[in-house]
Amino acid sequence: MLSTKLFQDFFKSQTSGGIILIFCTLFSLILANSPFASSYHGIWEVNVFGHHLSHWINDGLMAIFFFLIGLELKREIFVGELSSIKKATLPIFAALGGMLIPAFIFFLTNNGTDTISGFGIPMATDIAFAVAIITMLGKRVPLSLKIFLTALAVIDDLGAIIVIALFYPNPELPLDFTQFGIAIAILLVLFALNKAKIKNSIFYIVGGIAVWWFMLHSGIHATIAGVLVAFTIPFDKDDAKSLSAKMEHALHLPVAFIILPLFALANTAITIDSGSLEHFSMPLASGIFLGLVIGKPIGITLFTFIAVKLGLCELPTAVNFKRVFGVGILGGIGFTMSIFVSMLAFTDPDYINEAKLMILVASLTAAVVGFFTLKVLLKNKQDYSN
Structure with missing residues (x-):
């Protein structure tokens, strides 16, 4: 597999961003459990134009994050690991297994309870x-394995976006078809501008904000607008001529170093006490932990194995089923998307905090276990046998 400059830039920004996310999460948890907890919580509850600051971060800034995901997905479809059926089959199957098996485990542990709506959390x-964890392993990690993990995670994010759109409408608003229709109409205009080869970014920025605004008031979660608008942006295989590539490059740093850290700070201010730890035996906590830590690697490896054995695809050079399993363990790092889904799945603050806390525990477990598993599996760089 060839590494493009855009992929390298993407990988580096995700690596640095992941490390910053870790520090922001630790910082937030420390403050939330310190004498300054009340003041720290108060920061995110400050009223800004009629909404809490945390609301603007989760429904506003995160739309930009989803816009970037859309641009990355579009690039993968046109020139990357999803640009042909042969290339796309492996990560698609892996991602599908990494979503279905965790959701099934969550369903088994929460069936018949009022927390069943959280099935999307471990997906x-x-x-x-x-990416930050696998990069810590250094040069021993084959490029093909990094690309497999990245493609898998991008498709996984797409799956999460589809789940949000289908199963997690805006809990504060009923579905408004008029507002939704206006959003779709603006999207069609943006697609028409694309087809007319108009590459002035101002049209897409203004139109994108309008789509976000009407989607926000339609009852469908506004962050979905980010992905939809991304697919209206003109794309060219020549990065110098591609508005999509220019926007993607421009957004990597602000998303990695501003938007996601703010999201982490605002949403991991969790108070941990003896009562919180007692909840770990409840179905919600066990469903999230088992889904992410056990379901992810099993689902990713099993579906990859099935796809390869059926002859639908083949493993890249330097990738074997053991290493796929190691990558699958890292797939259990849910964090940003899992926390985001948890806030859509529940209205009860206790359930939300319990879910967030278990997501952190499960993600930390997956990160540590995945790191040491891959460290052992990657000792011999020439061992590519299944």
């Missing part, structure tokens, strides 16, 4: 964290 993988 997600955090690209930044996963």
Whole structure:
């Protein structure tokens, strides 16, 4: 597999961003459990234009994060690991297994309870964290394995976005077809501008904000607008001529170093006490932990094995099923997307905090276990046998 400059830039920003996310999470947890906890929580509850600051971060800034995901997905479809059926089959199957098996485990542990709506929580993988962990292994990691993990995580994010769109509408608003229709109409205009080869970014920025605004008031979660708008941006295989590539490059740093850290700070201010730890035996906590830590590697490896044995695809050079399993463990780092889904799945603050806390525990477990598993599996760089 060839590494493009855009992929290298993407990988580096995700690596640095993942490390910053780790520090922001630790910082937030420390403050939330310190004498300054009340003041720290108060920061995110400051009213800004009629909404809490945390609301603007989760429904506003995160739309930009989803816009970047859309641009990355579009690039993968046109020139990357999803540009042909042969290339796309392996990560698609892996991601599908990494979503279905965790969701099934969550369903088994929560069936018949009022927390069943959280089935989407263990389906997600955090690209930044996963890439940061695998990068810590240094040059021993084959490029093909890094690309496999990245493609898998991007498709996984797409799956999470589809789940959000289908199963997690805006809990504060009923579905408004008029507002939704206006958002779709603006999207169609942006697609028409694309077809007319108009590459002035101002049209897409203004139109994108309008789509976000009407989607926000339609009852469908506004962050979905980010992905939809991304697919209207003109793309060219020549990065110098591609508005999509220019926007992707421009957004990598602000998303990695501003938006995601703010999201982490605002949403991991969790108070940990003896009562919180007692909840770990409840179905919600066990469903999240088992889904991310056990379900992810099993699902990713099993579906990859099935796809290869059926002759639908083949493993890249330097990738074997053992290493796929190691990458699958890192897939259990849910963090950003899992926390995001948890806030859509529940309205009860206790459930949300319990879910967030278990997501952190499960993600940390997956990161540590995945790191040491891959460290052992990658000792012999020439061992590519299954």
